[in-house]
Amino acid sequence: xxxxxxxxSTLSVQEGDSAVIxxxxxxxxxxxxxxxxxxxxxxxxxxxxxxxxVGEKKDQRIAVTLNKTAKHFSLHITETQPEDSAVYFCAxxxxxxxxxxxxxxTRLQVTL
Amino acid sequence: xxxxxxxxRYLVKRTGExxxxxxxxxxxxxxxxxxxxxxxxxxxxIYFSYDVKMKEKGDIPEGYSVSREKKERFSLILESASTNQxxxxxxxxxxxxxxxxxxxxxxxxxxx
Numbered sequence: 001x002x003x004x005x006x007x008x009s010t011l012s013v014q015e016g017d018s019a020v021i022x023x024x025x026x027x028x029x030x031x032x033x034x035x036x037x038x039x040x041x042x043x044x045x046x047x048x049x050x051x052x053x054v055g056e057k058k059d060q061r062i063a064v065t066l067n068k069t070a071k072h073f074s075l076h077i078t079e080t081q082p083e084d085s086a087v088y089f090c091a092x093x094x095x096x097x098x099x100x101x102x103x104x105x106t107r108l109q110v111t112l
Numbered sequence: 113x114x115x116x117x118x119x120x121r122y123l124v125k126r127t128g129e130x131x132x133x134x135x136x137x138x139x140x141x142x143x144x145x146x147x148x149x150x151x152x153x154x155x156x157x158i159y160f161s162y163d164v165k166m167k168e169k170g171d172i173p174e175g176y177s178v179s180r181e182k183k184e185r186f187s188l189i190l191e192s193a194s195t196n197q198x199x200x201x202x203x204x205x206x207x208x209x210x211x212x213x214x215x216x217x218x219x220x221x222x223x224x
Contacts (some may be wrong), residue, residue, distance in 0.1 A: 032210045036151050043116075043202055043215035044155070089154060097205045100213060103153040
């Protein structure tokens with residue numbers, strides 16, 4: 001089955017700096033890659049997603065890049081703010097009944 | 113907006129008890145999922161359902177069962193709760209096919 005690895009497990013950046021979280025996947029048939037943000041005491045919330053026919057997608061300060069050849073995808077957050085502090089999860093899906101395989105999460109802390 | 117609700121935010125049960133966790137979604141989604149979330153392990157799929165009365169095992173189904181009698185409701189059942197089932201339980205739903213899953217706020221279950 002699919003295996004998703006996520007790095008780093010923790011990341012501390014200063015406000016205004018950029019943050020990058022990287023994930024690799026094992027199943028070359030995977031074709032959908034969402035990113036979730038989980039704040040304390042809440043369920044994960046979708047922040048951005050990308051499909052395998054696209055190499056990059058941006059939404060304001062957030063961007064995701066996908067390298068199908070290397071089987072990795074990354075989340076980029078620019079101009080970080082304290083409210084970006086949360087746990088971020090990547091996931092991959094092969095499209096079978098929308099099943100997702102999640103990475104183990106990255107705890108991002110944005111310091112003032 | 114998609115809304116996924118879970119019956120309890122916090123639950124404390126004793127070893128051996130039968131436990132029911134309820135999840136309801138209001139967006140007419142075909143797919144529903146149950147995950148457990150543990151530190152350092154990310155989200156792991158317990159069971160999912162792609163239609164009423166249909167269910168499929170996820171990655172860690174042992175000790176759990178599910179029920180889906182109506183499209184909007186998906187129940188997770190712990191037949192005989194054990195301490196190693198202490199965890200955060202997350203429900204999600206999605207449309208048929210590959211796409212985003214929408215999560216509820218989670219139920220933190222403690223088994224003593």
